Amino acid sequence: MSNIVKLKKSSFILVFVLVLIFVSACSNNESTSKDSNGKNLKLEYWTNSGSESEQIVEVMKDWNKQNPDTQVKVTMIPGSPTDYYQKLSTAFAAGKGPDIFAISPAELVKYVDSDLAYPVNEWIDPNKDDYFENTLAPITFEDKIYAFPSNMGMLALFYNKKLLEEKGLQPPKTWNELLEVAKKLTTKDRYGLLIETNEGAYQNYEFYPFVWMNDGDILSQDGKKVTVKDNDAVRKSLKLYRDLMKSGVVSKKLETGGYDIEYLAKGNTAMMLSVSPGVQTLNTKYPDFEYGVVPYPVPEEGMEISSAAGGWRMMISSKGQDPKRSGDVIDWMTNQDTEQPISIVKKSNRFSPRKSVIEDAGEFYEEYPMDLFANEILPIAKMEPSYPAEVVKAVGEAIQQAMFTDTSLDQIIEDLEKKSKAAIEKK
Amino acid sequence: MSNEITPVTSSMTRTATRSFYKKGGKKSKKLNSETVAAFVFLLPAVLGLLIFMIIPMLYALWVSLHEWNGLTDMVWVGFDNYLRFLDDKEWFGSLGRTFLYTLLFVPPLFFASLILALIVKNLPYLNGTFRTLFFLPVVMSSVISGLIWKLIYDEKFGMLNQILGNFGVEPISWLSSQEWALVAVAIVSVWLNTGFYMIIFLAGLQDIPRDIYEAATIDGANRWQSFWHITLPNLRHTSTFVLIISVIGSFQVFDLIKLMTNGGPAKATMLSVQHIYETSFVLYDMGYASALSLCLFFIIMIFTILQMKLLKINNE
Numbered sequence: 210m211s212n213i214v215k216l217k218k219s220s221f222i223l224v225f226v227l228v229l230i231f232v233s234a235c236s237n238n239e240s241t242s243k244d245s246n247g248k249n250l251k252l253e254y255w256t257n258s259g260s261e262s263e264q265i266v267e268v269m270k271d272w273n274k275q276n277p278d279t280q281v282k283v284t285m286i287p288g289s290p291t292d293y294y295q296k297l298s299t300a301f302a303a304g305k306g307p308d309i310f311a312i313s314p315a316e317l318v319k320y321v322d323s324d325l326a327y328p329v330n331e332w333i334d335p336n337k338d339d340y341f342e343n344t345l346a347p348i349t350f351e352d353k354i355y356a357f358p359s360n361m362g363m364l365a366l367f368y369n370k371k372l373l374e375e376k377g378l379q380p381p382k383t384w385n386e387l388l389e390v391a392k393k394l395t396t397k398d399r400y401g402l403l404i405e406t407n408e409g410a411y412q413n414y415e416f417y418p419f420v421w422m423n424d425g426d427i428l429s430q431d432g433k434k435v436t437v438k439d440n441d442a443v444r445k446s447l448k449l450y451r452d453l454m455k456s457g458v459v460s461k462k463l464e465t466g467g468y469d470i471e472y473l474a475k476g477n478t479a480m481m482l483s484v485s486p487g488v489q490t491l492n493t494k495y496p497d498f499e500y501g502v503v504p505y506p507v508p509e510e511g512m513e514i515s516s517a518a519g520g521w522r523m524m525i526s527s528k529g530q531d532p533k534r535s536g537d538v539i540d541w542m543t544n545q546d547t548e549q550p551i552s553i554v555k556k557s558n559r560f561s562p563r564k565s566v567i568e569d570a571g572e573f574y575e576e577y578p579m580d581l582f583a584n585e586i587l588p589i590a591k592m593e594p595s596y597p598a599e600v601v602k603a604v605g606e607a608i609q610q611a612m613f614t615d616t617s618l619d620q621i622i623e624d625l626e627k628k629s630k631a632a633i634e635k636k
Numbered sequence: 637m638s639n640e641i642t643p644v645t646s647s648m649t650r651t652a653t654r655s656f657y658k659k660g661g662k663k664s665k666k667l668n669s670e671t672v673a674a675f676v677f678l679l680p681a682v683l684g685l686l687i688f689m690i691i692p693m694l695y696a697l698w699v700s701l702h703e704w705n706g707l708t709d710m711v712w713v714g715f716d717n718y719l720r721f722l723d724d725k726e727w728f729g730s731l732g733r734t735f736l737y738t739l740l741f742v743p744p745l746f747f748a749s750l751i752l753a754l755i756v757k758n759l760p761y762l763n764g765t766f767r768t769l770f771f772l773p774v775v776m777s778s779v780i781s782g783l784i785w786k787l788i789y790d791e792k793f794g795m796l797n798q799i800l801g802n803f804g805v806e807p808i809s810w811l812s813s814q815e816w817a818l819v820a821v822a823i824v825s826v827w828l829n830t831g832f833y834m835i836i837f838l839a840g841l842q843d844i845p846r847d848i849y850e851a852a853t854i855d856g857a858n859r860w861q862s863f864w865h866i867t868l869p870n871l872r873h874t875s876t877f878v879l880i881i882s883v884i885g886s887f888q889v890f891d892l893i894k895l896m897t898n899g900g901p902a903k904a905t906m907l908s909v910q911h912i913y914e915t916s917f918v919l920y921d922m923g924y925a926s927a928l929s930l931c932l933f934f935i936i937m938i939f940t941i942l943q944m945k946l947l948k949i950n951n952e
Contacts, residue, residue: 291917291918294917295917298706298707298917298920299706301706301707302706302707319705319707319920320707322705322708323705323707323708324708325707397792398792398793399792400792406812406901407898407900408898408899408900461791461809461812461813461901462786462789462790462791462809462811462812462901464786464787464790477792477793598918598919598920599919602914602918602919606902606903609900609901609902609903610902612901612902613812613813613814613900613901613902613904614814614902
C-alpha cells in the first residue's frame with residue numbers, strides 16, 4: 210500500500226517537474242550578452258518585411274563583417290504594417306523590444322510620447338544642409354529629432370500604356386479627366402482606376418496630396434490646430450473619392466495593399482495610384498509590360514501638382530541595450546558615406562532624404578520613370594505627416610464614409626473636425 | 637469541456653469516499669493521497685485555465701481601471717473608463733451590429749445543422765461519407781476559408797457573381813457594400829460552423845431511444861408527428877447547448893471579420909470585438925478597451941443566463 214502512496218507522491222513530483230519545465234520552456238530566456246563597454250554586443254533590428262528590409266539585411270552583413278564587437282541581427286517581421294506594429298508594441302510592453310526598429314509616420318508619435326524614442330541629434334545636425342528641409346520636420350519635436358529620416362517612396366499615377374493608346378486616350382491631367390478616362394477604361398473585368406479602399410494609414414497617405422493640391426490640410430504645420438474646415442480642400446477631395454466610387458470606375462475591395470503594382474501589371478486595372486518602389490517590381494518581374502507614370506492629376510488645369518513622400522524611419526529604442534551604439538549603426542547605414550544609402554535606394558527605387566546621396570546616385574535617377582520622380586515630383590513632394598493615432602483613424606473613417614455611405618459631406622467633415630480636435634486636446 | 641471533467645472527479649471522490657468508510661482508522665491519510673492524486677491529474681487543466689484564462693481576465697480588470705497605451709506606465713483612473721463608454725456612440729453602434737449579426741447567424745445555423753443532422757441520420761447508406769463532407773469546413777482554418785470566400789465574393793472576378801450573372805443578376809459587391817457585407821460574413825460563418833453543430837445534433841438524435849419511435853409508429857404517428865412530438869422535445873438539451881454556444885460565438889466573432897472586411901466598408905461590419913481590437917491595437921487605448929471587453933463579457937453572461945432560464949435547463 211505504501212508503495213502506491215510513494216508512487217503517487219513520485220508521480221505528483223514528476224508532474225510538477227514537467228509543468229515547471231513546460232512553463233520555463235515557454236518563457237524566452239535567450240541570453241543576450243550585454244556589455245556596456247561595447248564588447249560582443251548583439252543588437253536586435255526589426256523591420257517590416259517588404260519595404261527595403263531585404264536591402265537592409267544585405268548592407269548589415271557588411272557592418273557585421275567590419276564590426277565584430279557589435280553584431281546586428283535584422284529581423285523581418287512578416288505581414289502587414291498593422292501586424293508589425295502589434296508585434297512591436299507587445300514586445301515593448303513585455304520589455305523585450307528591439308534596439309533599433311523601423312517606424313512609419315502614422316505610428317511615430319506614440320513611440321515619441323511613450324519615451325521610447327532615443328533622440329538622434331548627436332548624429333544628425335539639422336543645420337547641415339544635406340537633408341531636404343522637409344524631411345526632418347515630421348520627426349522633430351521641440352528641437353529634438355527622434356528618428357533617422359527615411360528613404361522616401363513617392364506617390365504618382367501609374368497607367369497601362371497599351372490600353373490608353375488603344376483607346377486613343379492621354380493620361381489624365383485634371384480630376385475631371387481622371388474620372389472620364391477611368392470611365393472609358395472600365396470594363397466588366399477591369400477597373401478604370403485603382404485606389405486604396407481599405408481603411409488605414411496607407412489610404413490616408415494616398416489621399417493627402419489631393420487635399421494639399423487645394424491648399425488645405427488636416428492639421429496645421431505644427432500639429433496644434435485642426436484645419437479641416439479652414440477651406441474646402443478636404444471636402445473637395447472627399448467628393449472626388451465619392452464621385453470615383455459612385456461612378457463605378459474604381460476598385461471596391463482589394464485583396465492586398467492598394468499600392469500593390471501587380472494589379473496594374475496583371476491587367477486588373479488600367480490606372481492606379483502607387484509609389485516609386487513599384488517601379489522596381491515592374492522592371493524586374495514584368496520587363497515586357499509597358500507602363501507610364503504621371504503626377505497626380507490636379508483639380509483644374511494650371512494648378513500645382515502634389516505628392517506625398519513616405520517611408521520607414523529608423524528609430525533607436527531608448528530602452529535598448531546600448532542606444533549610442535545602436536545609433537552608430539544607423540548613422541553608418543544612412544548618414545555617413547553615400548555608398549550604403551545608394552545600395553539601398555537603388556534596389557528599392559526610393560529617394561534618399563540626403564541631397565548628396567541623390568547626386569552621387571546620379572544616372573540611376575536619369576532613366577524613365579525615375580527621372581520623372583526626381584525632377585518633377587521630388588521637388589514638390591511633402592512628407593507624410595506624423596499625426597496622432599486618433600487623427601489618423603478619424604481621417605480614415607471620413608474617407609470610408611465618403612466612399613461607402615450616403616452620409617452628407619458636411620456631416621463627414623463635421624465629424625472629422627470634432628474627432629481631430631478631441632485628439633489634439635487630449636495631448 | 638466541463639462535461640468531461642466532472643465525471644472523472646466525481647468517480648474519484650466516490651472511490652475516495654468508499655475507501656474512507658472501509659478503512660476506518662486510517663481513513664484520513666488514505667483520503668488525502670487519493671485526493672492529492674485527483675488534484676495532480678487536474679493540475680494541467682487547472683494551470684492552463686489559470687494561465688490562459690483567469691489571470692488574463694483579472695489582469696484585464698486591473699488594466700480597465702487605468703489609462704495605458706501599452707508602452708508607458710499605467711495611470712490609475714478608477715472607473716473613468718466605465719463611465720466613458722456610456723456615451724460612446726460607436727460602441728453602442730457596434731453592439732447593435734453585433735445583435736443584428738446574431739440574428740443573421742444563429743437561426744440559419746440552428747436550422748441548417750439540425751436539417752443536415754436529420755438528413756445524415758436517415759441516409760440509408762454513405763452517411764459516414766456525408767457526415768465527413770459536411771464536417772470538413774470545421775476542420776479548415778477560418779483564415780483559409782476567409783481567404784477563399786474573399787475570392788468567391790470578389791465583385792469582378794469572384795465565382796459567386798459569375799454564377800449569379802448567368803441568371804441575369806447584376807454583380808453584387810458582397811464585401812464592399814453597406815447592405816451586403818454583414819450578410820456575406822454571416823453566410824461564411826454559418827458555412828464554417830454548421831458541420832460542428834450538426835455533429836452535436838447527431839449525437840443528440842442518437843441518444844433518443846428507438847423504442848419511442850416504434851411505439852409512436854404503432855400508434856399510427858406519421859413522420860412529421862414523430863419529429864414534432866418526439867425528436868424536438870428530446871433534443872431540448874442539445875438545442876439549448878447549440879443556441880447558447882452559437883450566440884456566444886456570434887458575440888465573439890472576430891477572425892473572419894478581421895480577415896474579410898476588417899470592419900469595413902465604413903464600419904458596416906464593425907462588430908464589438910473588432911471595435912475593441914481597434915481601440916486597443918489601432919488607438920492604443922488599452923484601459924478603455926479592457927473596460928469594453930468586460931462590458932461585453934457581462935452582456936454575454938446575461939444572455940447566457942437568460943437563455944438557460946428561458947429554456948429551463950436548470951430545472952432538469
